[in-house]
Amino acid sequence: MAYRFWCGECGFKTPWLSESQGSDRQLEHYEKQHPGIPPGGHVEVNRKNPEGGGCLPVLGIVVLLLIIAAACQR
Template sequence: MAYRNWCGECGFKTAWGTQSQSERQQIDHYRSHHPGIRPGGQVETNQKNPSGSSFGCLPLIGIAMLVLILAASCRR
């Protein structure tokens, strides 16, 4: 899962990363742009799998079914 923090004072948002990376970027932003204000805002999560499809194994099942149908229709 990836995290991104939004600044509570302006429109800044951190890059997607681990929770600790996102929090560190937000703290650094507050330190340089909003000194004296405690970091706030909201946290956004991205639960999609960055290395694969968000549909899981559904495409693989569809391809398997198509192969079975084609194989059944080609029998002599």
């Protein structure tokens, strides 16, 4: 999944990133733009992220290759 962090003090938002990258960018923003204020705002989750497919496509390819290998040995 991808995450976008929004600043609670201004209109800043991070690009879609991993959770740790987005959090780091938000912290950097607060240190530069709002020193002394604890980070706030909200986090938006992109559940339609193409990178969020997990291992299911890889598992499907492995099964398909095993079927092809088994069929070629007959």
